[in-house]
Amino acid sequence: MSNFRPQKPADASKQDAYPHIYVKDTDTDLPSFQTTGFGRYSDFHPLAVGGSAQLRTCRDKTLGRTVVMKTLHPHLANNAYMQSRFLREARVTAQLQHPVTVPVYDLGRDLEDRLYFTMKKVEGETVRGIIERQADGDAQAIEHFGLERMLGVLIQVCNGLSYAHAHGVVHRDVKPENILVGSFGEAVLLDWGVAKVWNDEESESDARMMEHQILTDVSQRPGTPLYMSPEQVRGGSDDIDARTDVYSAGAVLYEILTLTEPLRGKQIQETFEKIANEMPPPPRERAPQRQIPAALADIAMTAMAKRPEDRFETMEAMIEAIRNFRGRALVSAG
Structure with a gap:
């Protein structure tokens, strides 16, 4: 039910609306020791803030793409109801594989033990x-x-x-x-x-x-x-x-x-x-x-x-x- 308020990127010039795909993102060797979970994401930028969660863009280093990460606010991280709602949103959206739903890529906990899920960045x-x-x-x-x-x-x-x-x-x-x-x-x-x-x-x-x-x-x-x-x-x-x-x-x-x-x-x-x-x-x-x-x-x-x-x-x-x-x-x- 939350309405997200867009946040201006720290450096808007570096965040093109439609970034090109480059060879460096597609032809890079996969490391022998692959980073999984939250560790695969980097280069976080604020995208929007809602009443219960924040949205950030970040880089999926494994697949070389920009995704959106949704994370519960710190003061709600241990709220049982909000956790339940958050998990339901991630799993329902992931299981309803229809063009009208945003593809969900990953679900887990960050370094501060807060729930997060990543999804397609839509414009x-x-x-x-x-x-x-x-x-x-x-x-x-x-x-x-x-x-x-x-x-x-x-x-x-x-x-x-x-x-x-x-x-x-x-x-x-x-x-x-x-x-x-x-x-x-x-x-x-x-x-x-x-x-x-x-x-x-x-x-x-x-x-x-x-x-x-x-x-x-x-x-x-x-x-x-x-x-x-x-x-x-x-x-x-x-x-x-x-x-x-x-x-x-x-x-x-x-x-x-x-x-x-x-x-x-x-x-x-x-x-x-x-x-x-x-x-x-x-x-x-x-x-x-x-x-x-x-x-x-x-x-x-x-x-x-x-x-x-x-x-x-x-x-x-x-x-x-x-x-x-x-x-x-x-x-x-x-």
């Missing part, structure tokens, strides 16, 4: 950043991230969620901050740390504890619960299934259409009450100046229905609805 901008720039009238953001492109991004994310659901995993934290639009058209869904995983009683017990902790966390962070489903707000994990992610994806679609969150109260508790009891204004009412297609507005509102049984039954059904809209729009344009 791009979050949907949150794009929406904020569009709301500010940024001409470049409006031109480069038109509705058609944003729908393509959302479909990629929904496909990844459908893949996760097929493997018994619910993300539970789908929001614009956690969707990265890559520099080459790819979409990446971040932060699987609060994902729900089924299969046995132990997992279910942990899921209930995790859900309680989510509510405890967001009560201290204004804005975080804006994309939570009504069943998440009520607490407990028994009602959490794939339709929870459908709701959150619908809320993201709503904001893509209107540039405004569906429901927001002046205080966290008021936001919870709105999510539990109120439907947001229809997108075409919320932002009449944006000429929102009626079919897309209907998709967003269906996905955000208060009762799970009134939403799209599966993520595939929501994807199909968006694709049908795009197909009709293409025919009309022709």
Whole structure:
């Protein structure tokens, strides 16, 4: 649930956005005594800081590539809940081998016995950043991230969620901050740390504890619960299934259409009450100046229905609805 704040590199000139691959990185002999674990990484540079962890770029000396290392903050290193969440994020992300998830390379402990995992370094901008720039009238953001492109991004994310659901995993934290639009058209869904995983009683017990902790966390962070489903707000994990992610994806679609969150109260508790009891204004009412297609507005509102049984039954059904809209729009344009 944490939102990372980018940090400026100590020497930005040495960190090109798209570094070239050189022979010195590909044709170097492997040492006779190979360094493994944390010792294989060097040249650390700060990348971003979140509420529970920090991200740094570093050099994987064995494979000659730059990766991202995520490490728990020192004051959380011995926190059992945060360790559990951290391990879950690393392992869920690693096991969900889909283009929308970041490949995880390594998991271990650093020299100070703190948990870390390394993953692919991805470039791009979050949907949150794009929406904020569009709301500010940024001409470049409006031109480069038109509705058609944003729908393509959302479909990629929904496909990844459908893949996760097929493997018994619910993300539970789908929001614009956690969707990265890559520099080459790819979409990446971040932060699987609060994902729900089924299969046995132990997992279910942990899921209930995790859900309680989510509510405890967001009560201290204004804005975080804006994309939570009504069943998440009520607490407990028994009602959490794939339709929870459908709701959150619908809320993201709503904001893509209107540039405004569906429901927001002046205080966290008021936001919870709105999510539990109120439907947001229809997108075409919320932002009449944006000429929102009626079919897309209907998709967003269906996905955000208060009762799970009134939403799209599966993520595939929501994807199909968006694709049908795009197909009709293409025919009309022709």
